[in-house]
């Protein structure tokens with residue numbers, strides 16, 4: 562089953578310059594899709610279109626087989642925004658934040674355990690480390706048990722231990738809990754290692770397929786021939 566299907570998607574903010582052009586790809590149930598591309602390539606814009614925050618200029622988006630215009634089952638889709646973009650939008654403690662998105666106390670207890678948040682539940686979100694904040698944002702997205710999780714640069718500013726911890730959680734969700742995952746990241750090495758498919762974007766699709774064949778296309782998109790030699 563295709564959880565996302567994007568067909569010939571074109572988008573422009575100002576009606577003149579296309580930020581995305583003729584973009585087509587799909588995500589099948591159980592996929593872990595890594596989205597890479599240079600700054601300004603349109604990656605975050607693409608996620609916002611898939612979330613219905615923006616409307617395409619042309620082309621189609623399907624979620625779980627339904628045209629996005631008719632899709633209503635948004636509980637099936639979890640979104641983890643860029644941490645630094647929401648950091649100050651979340652006053653309150655971790656417990657308060659989780660309670661604001663989830664009424665089920667048992668589910669909150671499960672998420673606190675699953676994401677190792679026990680020691681920080683009474684702390685203010687803004688006072689947490691980057692890795693802790695990222696796990697809280699994931700907990701909020703998971704609170705309604707979505708089948709598809711979209712993440713926008715979740716590893717930015719995290720140290721190597723926090724990245725490994727966060728990636729191990731995502732892989733557990735993907736492999737053991739059968740969640741489909743779409744993750745934007747500039748951490749190309751991490752995505753090439755863990756994603757099952759790669760979408761390389763630079764306004765248009767430069768590459769869509771297995772991580773094994775992606776390197777030369779990613780290098781070309783970044784104008785860095787040979788740069789990724791040995792990364793995967």
Ligand SMILES: Nc1ncnc2c1ncn2[C@@H]1O[C@H](COP(=O)(O)OP(=O)(O)OP(=O)(O)O)[C@@H](O)[C@H]1O
Nearest residue numbers: 574575580598599600601602603604605606607747
């Ligand atoms: N709200 C907006 N209004 C107008 N233009 C925008 C808006 N948001 C993004 N853009 C422009 O659209 C283009 C794509 O931006 P987008 O944030 O999608 O890229 P990105 O690939 O996610 O970049 P980065 O890797 O830097 O996060 C950029 O040229 C950007 O300046």
